[in-house]
Every structure is written in C-alpha cells, then in structure tokens.
Amino acid sequence: MTLDTISVFSLNIRFGLADDGPNAWRFRKAVFPALIEQYPSDFKAFQEVNNFQADDLAAMLPDYDHVGRRTPAPPFWQNNIIFYRRPWQCHHVDHFFLSPTPDIPSRFRKSRWPRQCTLAVFERKGRQVVCVNTHFDFNEEVQADSAAVILDRLDRLELNASTILTGDFNASPESRCHQVFIEGDPEAGTADGRRFRNAFEPPYPATHHGFSGARIGDHIDWILYRGDLRLNCAKVIYHTVDGRYPSDHFPLWAEFHWASSKG
Template identity: 30%
Template sequence: MSLLFTMLAAASLPAAAQTLRVMSFNVRTPMAADGPNRWEARRDIFVRTVREQHPDLMGTQELHKEQGDYVVSKLPEYTWFGIDRFGGHADEHMGVFYRKDVLRLKDSGNFWLSDTPDKPGSITWGHPLPRMVTWALFEQIATGRTFYYYNTHLPYREEDEPARLKGAKEIVARIAALPKGVPFILTGDLNTTPSSETYALLTKTLQDARVASPKVEGPEKTFHNFTGQPDQRIDFILTRGFTPTHYATVTTQEAGRYPSDHFPVVTDLTWTASKP
C-alpha cells in the first residue's frame, strides 16, 4: 500500500459529512492499439485506484459505456450517468460517478461547446470532434447542502487554443447564470496549461484547488502517456464556495502498469459558503 494512499485515506475520514472528496480522471478510451495498456489489461488497476481514493464524486473523460458499467459492477456503492459527445452511448462520455450513500442527484443535463450549445454533437469552432459539458445539481445527503457540478474535456490540438478559450467563455457564462450562493465544482481535462488564456479566464471565476490547497502531494503534471513520467499539467479541479484542504496527483500503478495515460487528481473540500 503506497504512502500516498495511506495519507489520503487518513485525511478523508474525519468529519466526512462536512467534506467532499472529488476526483477528475481521464480514463483513456478503450483502444485495442494500446496493446499492453488496453482497457482490459488496466481496468482492475483503475477500479483499485478509485476504491483506494474513494471519492464522493468523480468526473471522467473519454469514458465509454462499457468502462463505466464495469467500474460500477465492481464498486456498487457508485452509480454513473452521462451521454456521449454525439448524444448517444456509443462514443466518449463525460461520465459522472457518485456515491449513492453520500450524494443525491437532483438535476442534470448536457451542453456542447459550440455556437449551438443545445445541439448534440455540434462543432462550430474548427476542432475535429464535439466537445461538451455534463452538468449536475447534487445534494449532500447528510447535510442537505447543494452544489452545481460541471465535467468537461476541451479540444487537444495545439492549434485548438482559440476553441478552448471559446469553450471556457461558454462555461463561465453558464456559471454566471446559476443561482447565486450555490457552491460550484468543475472537473476536467482542459488540454491546456496554467500559463494559458483559457486557464486565466476560468480562474477569474473559480479557484484552482491545487493552488488553493494548503497540503499538496504528488507531481504537478498529470499527462504521462502510460510512462509514469508526466510532462503536462492538463487535468484540473476548479471550485467556488469550497475551501480545499488537501490535493493530490495519484500515481497508483502495478508493476509499471497504470490505470490510464493520465494521473487522476483528487481534492478534499470543505464548505465555504453558508448553507443555501
């Protein structure tokens, strides 16, 4: 058992009803071409990682239905929801997992990062694939507190920074329209770094949980392409109305096999805003 897991687990248990543990995890879509890193070879390491970190809420990117269904079959305390980027269930989902004993789903939906955000599968900003947000309104069962949640995956090519910035503007505009005083969480693979305009725009409205946390563990960078040697920080948890108390980049592996080509990130949050 790793020291990181031991410290994370110990940090999460006290005053559980007053905190939320949130994870962002790019799953890596199932690809036979990944060979030894294909989903079937790493899915149990993925399940182990989630089990050990036991997030109350987890936003995934690149998730296929078979992956989501496998995870909840092994971790029945969780359920998941979402549709794929074309509006069905045959492609990549922004799959949202949550613990049924901790959170109650009160509302949910999707919008696309395009000039026609309510049109499933829409693309208007020059990137090759649809990009979307799956959102939810959750209630913490133990306290009755509510919060809004967005999960997203922005375009990946270097030349897509203008599209990423437009996507961030759409997200910020949607946040501004939410009820005032209700806390908010965004998880995502933003495919951009903290030096970008996209990050700067988002963090004018939201705080970066890694930056705000008094206790940070693990490498800063998150994308490692199954090597364990990350070279970019592109996975984020951003919040409003919460105080991060702990943040970690989780590097779980078994004999050099990783659960994904991204390290997941996880944070413990306490409620900052008064109860709505």
C-alpha cells in the same frame, strides 16, 4: 469522508477503443477496484469514457449512481461521466456541447472534434454543490470559447451554489481558458465569488504521461472550485497498481471543507 467534507477524483480514462497493446482497457481495468478503494471520494469524474468502460466502472462502484452517459451512443462516443455517492441526491443534469449551439450536437469551427460537458446539481443534508466535468479540444481560441460556454451555462442556473469543475483541458494553467475561469471576464465584471481557484499551485504538477510514468508533462488536467469551499488537500496520483498505470493521464484527487457552517 464526512458530512463536513467533499472529495473528488478525476481522470481521463483513455478511451477503450484505442490500440494500446499491453495498456489496452481490457488489461488496465483490473487496477481500478484497488485504485477506487484507495482514494474514496464523493464524486468521481471520468473523461473519454466509452460505453463499455462505463459499464465496467458502474459494476465497480455499486454504491454510486452516475450522470453524463448518452444511450444509445454513436460509434466511438466518449462520455464525460460523473459518479456520485448515493447519500448525494441529483436535482438537475445538463449535457451540452462546447460550441455556438450547445443544445445540439455541434462544435466550434476550429475544433477538431465535437466536445461536450456534463453539469449536475447535487444536494446532501441541505448542502448543494454543482459538479461540472468536461474535455476540451486543442485549439487555444476554441478552449477560451469553451470556457465561456461553461460559465454561461453555470450563470443560467441562477443558483448560488459552490462549484467543482473537473476535466482534461488540453491546456496548461498559463493558457487563455484557465485565465477565463480564474480571472473571469473583465468586461462582464465577474465578481470574486464567481471566479474559480485551482486546487493545485505552481509549480503545477504534470498530469499526462502517455503510459510512461514520466512527470515532465504539462498540467492539463484540472480540479477548479469556487464558492463556499476551502481546499484541505490535493494530490496527483503517480503510482502504479500492480505495476500498471490506470491511464495515460495521472488521476487527480482533492478534498474540500465548507467555509461556513450550515444554517
């Protein structure tokens, strides 16, 4: 990692209260220090994080601060947490619900559960980047509406900063919500600079495997980006650590460089 690059790691960590037998969090957490060391990054975005998992991750990442945690949290609460290296300064944090009323705990009528998003503005050496981390529901209409909510919150920033969007979207790149991010809103005349690009290309690699390691599932976990960022490389991390998968999703990692020189 250098001042000329930005890297991001993203993973649905699989919530720690699940009855996963040998894949329970108390066993899986042992692989994370090695995984974190092998894939250093400026930002680490985790979805579906219970508070005790957040405590464990924070202990593993002493050089990082984080945003997106609700304390105290309701039972079974799942955070979308962004860890960031301390050379980055956080200037703004926005936590909201994917619903018609984002500022209060709520959900779309067709959403199975309340879904949330964490958004934060970071700066380092005069460079600003907006990081967004989320977890979508399963209904196609809800997913498209959730994408629109996120774009609206980004527009409210009135900030011409590059943006990285990570998460488990429970949808493939052929979905309506992906189209909303990539193509924008035709009725609103979304400018090219406001549209996102996917860090991965067709054939999109599988990202969910249910602890099987099979690479035949859909690409439902994404790293999207826009603005003054250009992709260096992106990968799905398929390997195990000491014979164990860190989650039922594969981790994603991407590195970018700035398209223009500072100043």
